[in-house]
Amino acid sequence: MKRWLLLAGAVVVVLGLVAGGLWVFLPPDHRTTFLVDASESADFHEVADAVGAAASNMSADDSLALRRFGGSCSSANTSELVSPGTGQAAKIGDAARSITPSGKATLLSGILAAIDDFAHTYPFRGSKTNHVVVVARGAADACGKSADEVRALIEEHSSKAGVKIDFRFVGHRLTPSQAKVLQEIATAADAQQPRLTKTSDELVTTMKEVSVPADLVAKEIKTSPCDSATPETLAAAHGVGTARYFDVKCQQDRYVLALANTEPKLSDDLITVFEYRDDAWRYVVSGTDLPCGDVPKDVWKAWNFTCRVEPVDCRATPNGKVIDLGGIGCTAALDIADRYQAAIQAGQAQGQGLFWTSGEWSCSWPYEDGYAHSQVPQKCVRTTDHSVVQLGDYQ
Known part of the structure; x- marks a missing residue:
């Protein structure tokens, strides 16, 4: 009898060690959920293709999942299409392309459900990073919650989940008013400023960029980009050579507007806008009369500059x-x-x-x-x- 008890005890110990080993080694380093706006649209295929491209660009060891949102505000309007797991980039792409878009945009419902997906012990969370990549289209969210309500709900669900989730928002083909709503939701989620795209190529490139886990980004910005907005760095970014910059204005740690005197002297000052992106200053636009373009309206307002709006x-x-x-x-x-x-x-x-x-x-x-x-x-x-x-x- 003693021998059987010893043998049973040994089996329990071995099973415990195996289970403990699995618990330590099975969790992935990174877990990502793609949260896709599947509301009614004529160009949803662009979103589906971009999600597939981003998923295939990620490591096979990353845990990936796909969730959709869109439908009626008064009924179930979000669902998980692919549960978290490693080695399933192709499955993510196929599932995204099989979506039939319908209904209204219900982004808030999708965000809250995505947070709740991370609240469980299994599937395993990422041991290093957990993030949700959101692709928003159209009205961003058509269910009429105020910014304060959105913030409170996100905080409530995040607290219950007990894990830090890094949200990254991409807005595709949004109007200025739609982009503003998305910005408010991103702020409520304590996320970076949304990336806005207008073409399918831009969307694919941006999705690949924002899907990369934070600790794999080549270089983290340790100081404010505005600290490096010197005449020399801006001149180098634009290649204007002998231009002399003055009155450099920096906004949101991202955009810079500079007035330049050029040689030979022009009749008007050259106005130039730069954006700090991919760890470097990128030239955006220049001239004596600038279009508003993709630079947020509040940035132009902070500069006290009247940009030209396209009709x-x-x-x-x-x-x-x-x-x-x-x-x-x-x-x-x-x-x-x-x-x-x-x-x-x-x-x-x-x-x-x-x-x-x-x-x-x-x-x-x-x-x-x-x-x-x-x-x-x-x-x-x-x-x-x-x-x-x-x-x-x-x-």
């Missing part, structure tokens, strides 16, 4: 045209245009100039030199930043 046709129908001339986004432009037209039809717009004010918006049908009154479009101007919404062909 966006928000609506063109036989009944009229609405053009966003201020970079406010078509949602806001169409809202003020429709309310102005409703005010005109209700007789609330005053005088021949059809003057009408709503909050920070002031609308009218102005006279312009050289044009008949009927040829001049109606305009709404936002008093806070002088953004313009133009309404044409209504008369």
Whole structure:
């Protein structure tokens, strides 16, 4: 009997050692969840291809998972398509390409579910890093939570999960207003500023970059990029040679605007914008009159510089045209245009100039030199930043 007890005890010890060894050696160094916006869209294939490319670019030893979001705000709208595991990059790509996009964007639901995925003992978390790569499209989140509510929910779920999760956000083909919403959600998740892309190639490149685990990044920035925004480094980044820089303005530890006198002297100062990216200053744009481009609007505001916004046709129908001339986004432009037209039809717009004010918006049908009154479009101007919404062909 004693012999059997000793043998049983030995078996228990061996099993314990095996289990303990598995517990130590099975957890991956890195675990990544791709969180994909699968709401209704015509170009979802670009997102699916980029996710597949990013997954195939990662180590086979990394634990990868795929979760989708999108649907109705009042029902289940997120699901895990591929559970965490190593060596399944191809499975991630195939699952992403098999998604049929539908419904509205429900990013918050996806984020909370992704956090909860890390709350369990198994599948194993990464021993070094755990992060979620988010690809957002369209409305970012259409379920109407305030920034404070979003922050509180993320903090609550993160606390319960008991693990530090590094969120990385990529916004694809977003309008300025949609990018702003994504920025607010990223801030609530204590994440870096979202990376914005406009083409499929940009999306693939960016997804590969942001998916790399933090400890594998070649060089961590130890000081503020603005500390190195000297005339010499900026001149080298742009290759302008003999240009003399002055009045260098740095914003958000990422962007720099510089005014330059060139030799031979130009009639106007050369205005140049740089972005600190991939551990170096990258030239963005230069000229005497700059487009707003991808540089966030609040950066231009901090510089006290009026950039040129490219017009966006928000609506063109036989009944009229609405053009966003201020970079406010078509949602806001169409809202003020429709309310102005409703005010005109209700007789609330005053005088021949059809003057009408709503909050920070002031609308009218102005006279312009050289044009008949009927040829001049109606305009709404936002008093806070002088953004313009133009309404044409209504008369």
